[in-house]
Every structure is written in structure tokens, then in C-alpha cells.
Amino acid sequence: VLSETWGWSESPASLQEAAMVADMLQAKAIAGCNATKEAVISELPTAECVHFAANLSWKLGAVVLSPGDVVDSQTQKRYYQSTANGGAQEEETNELSGGNIELPQLSDFILSAADVLTMKLNAKLVVLSSYHSIEPITGAGVANLAGSWLCAGAGAVLISLWPVPETAAKILLRAFYSALLQG
Helix, strand or coil: CHHHHHHCCCHHHHHHHHHHHHHHCCCCCCHHHHHHHHHHHHHHHHHHEEECCCCCEEEEEEEECEECCCCCCCCEEEEECCCCCCCCEEEECCCCCCCCCCCHHHCCEEEEEHHHHCCCCCCCCCEEEECCCCCCCCCHHHHHHHHHHHHHHCCCEECCCCCCCCHHHHHHHHHHHHHCCCC
């Protein structure tokens, strides 16, 4: 339902990427429905290297995380933020797969540039890997996201700016992190 509403979905390639990078860096991956805003924010201040294999919203200047477990609701309405006019909209629906649910607010599961600016980070590197994202990249979105991480204390920010085939991305990331680990 979230994918239909906002167009973001979890990619098997992103889950594989997260597992591969975590294995290489001997770190823990926060993936799938465990990658909630609260879980990610709790880990960021102590991380030396942060790698997001996630959808990025260039319009919102945000990393799209998991809303966690969405529970059934007795109502037949779903709520979402409209990016067209910035206001909240409500839409009635009678047929939602898996029962009637109330969708979480965007602020509950996106890590916005504004959220990042409130943090104190020690990360030497933040990687925003979004080669599988569907939203068109904008210069303002890149500047907003990269700038927020740098202002929060990150030493460097690496952002993928174009679609890359899955195999090529794996090769690139293996080479990149191997070289990084070797100094």
C-alpha cells in the first residue's frame, strides 16, 4: 500500500547491498522493517561509516526508511502528505490489500535533511546509494541532502546520481569498500 501511495518500495537489490556492505565493514545492517527512523537515528551518532541502500526523495530532501509494522485500523481512510501542494490530504478507500489500514505520516519514516541537521555525527563517510530509486534527481535535492550530512559533522558524502545495473553496483561497492579498508 505504501508503494502504491508514494511510489517507494523495498528492493531486493538494496537488501543484498546492505548485507554485503555490513559484512565487508563487519557492522550490523539495519534492513527491511527494522530500518525505522528511530532505529537509524539511535545508531547514527556513533557510526564511523554510514551506508544507506535506500530510496531517496530528492523532492523532500530525505532518505526513505521503513514505516515499521503497519497495523490494521478500524477506519477506512488513509492519510498521506501531498508533495504537490505541501498540505495533508485524505483519501477514502474501501479496498486496501491486507485490510483497512491508516498509513503513517511521512515524517514518521523519512530521515529529512532537517532531521539530520539536528544531529551531531562523527561519521567519516556517509554513502547514499540510490541507484534503484525511481524519483528524478535534482541539483537542489543533492545539495540539500549532502549539505545536511556535512553540516551535521560527516567528513564526506558519496551519492550515486544515476541508475546502475545491480551487478555493476556490487562490483563498484566491493572495490570501493575494499580500497577504503586498505587505507
